[in-house]
Amino acid sequence: MEVLVRFCLLLLIFLTLPSSAIAQSEVSGALAGVVFEDTDGDGRRGPGEPGLAGVVVCSRSACVQTDDGGIYEVAVEPGYRVVYVSLPDGYRAVRAYWRRVPADPFEWLVSFPLEKTPSSRAFSFIHASDTHLDEESLPRIRLLRELTEARGVDFVIITGDLIRDALRVPEETALERYELFRKEKDAFPVPVWVVPGNHENFGIERHLSGVSEDHPLYGKAMYRRFLGPTYYSFNYGGVHFVGLDTVDIADKWYYAHVDATQMSWLDEDLSMVPAETPIITFNHIPLFSAVIHGWRYYPDGGSLIEIDGREQYRHMVSNYAEVLERFVGRNYPLALGGHGHAREEILLGDRRFETRFHQTAAVVGDTGQREGMQYASGVTLYRMRDGKIEGWEFILLDEPSVPSGSVDSQS
Known part of the structure; x- marks a missing residue:
């Protein structure tokens, strides 16, 4: 009643x-x-x-x-x-x-x-990134799907740059790519959790896309139309997973930043999570990176951009300290990222918490040399038990086995 x-x-x-x-x-x-x-x-x-x-x-x-x-x-x-x-x-x-x-x-x-659904404290998931999907790269995401089926994981996380590009293309091209990604995502046998990358922001490089700022799907609106919220959380196996949107927009350019509205949401979300609950974050542009902090591949953008009179990073989250402050006193073992097309593992020994910052490689395949480095295509499989990381394994998508010397433990 x-x-x-x-x-x-x-x-x-x-x-x-x-x-x-x-x-x-x-x-x-x-x-x-x-x-x-x-x-x-x-x-x-x-x-x-x-x-x-x-x-x-x-x-x-x-x-x-x-x-x-x-x-x-x-x-x-x-x-x-x-x-x-x-x-x-x-x-x-x-x-x-x-x-x-x-x-x-x-x-x-x-x-x-x-x-x-059946609930287990022991589970596994794949962290993939940078699928850059279009008709040409379609076999790559299907290779990821085949691996998902073969390994029997519980779910997949893809940390952005899901489609080839929406920044610089007209509406018709962007819509086709989003439709294709949604179709391929829905074909996976397990849930696929995604967050946006820089290439999902529709039309913002207006000098190339010809898209008006008044377009109803401009910027992040197209992502929300097809794939839902750009930041959110879910719970699985005793772990609280938090998807963040680390791509902000200033006029025609993206940069790495978590805005005030999302910070307010994060405060709200975490206020409803017990302090002892393990938290894993996942986002596109990483909070920390030793590989991509000095990228110079944009001739008119580079690694830094000036926002309101302050220089901000474009390829590593500028206000990372503000984000991490939210996790002080919490169980925060792992932060997942992408963007750099390179596998990278950083252990942050902060006195307040100990967090591993892992970037995985790109699904899309060989992207050539960047800053003198040539990166393999692959994904990372994590095994969890009782809220702890039991181990992880980097899997090459173009080879039948794990590369020699890969880390498959927390040590």
Whole structure:
């Protein structure tokens, strides 16, 4: 009865919105719904399917937890059209973990059906990056899919530069590439978790793309249309995984930075995670790198860019200290990144925490020499047990076995 009353009250609020609020891009308010256990997996709530309490639901920087009946209300900001759940341990999303916020506020009742899955404290996953997908590179992502099937991992993380490029191309080309990536991602036998890279930002190099800043899919909007939130979290096997968007935009250029809105979201997300819970972050441009900090391959951009009178890194997160401050006093064993097309392992011996910063190589294949280095194509497979990294293995995509001298342990 209480649930029914709450929904009726919310509906009354929506019905009293002024007619000028119908254009979603101009609307702020509260979106509501229910997160429930979908016992028959049909995507609809039926009799006896219980609401799930304590599930985190977010939209942009606002996060809430569902009540005892699985009900949530979360703030919606003008122009932001994504709402999502942080999947709890032992559940999978029946349709998707995210939804587009309906354009009409009269339809602002969005529910999430979740299905129970076997939960194990021992699991494995693949960290891949830089698939740069288009028709030419299509065999490479299918090679990754074959490896995923052969190794029997629980899920895959791909840390950005998912498509060949959207920065410098017209709308038709970018849409084709996004469609292709979504199709290939959905063909994997296990969940594939992704975050955006610099090449996913649609049209921002306007002198090359010919795209206007007023285009409705400009910048990150195209990514959100196809793939959902640019930052989010999920839980698996006793570990809290946090996907970050480390690519910011200044006029026609990208640079490595986590903005204030995302920082607010990160504070909200972590506030609902016990301090002892292991956390693994994954993002495109790395927080730390010894390989790519001095890149000079952009003749008009280079490694540094001036933002509001301050020099900022383009290829390593400029405000890394602000990000890491959020993890002080927490169990933060691993930070995953990409961007450099190179395998790299750094152990940060900070007195407040000990974190390994691992970049994996590019799936796309041989990208030639860069700064005198030539990098192999490959991915990294991690094995986890009881919230700890049991080991990892770098796997060459163009060779049948692990390269000699590769590290397959934490030592």
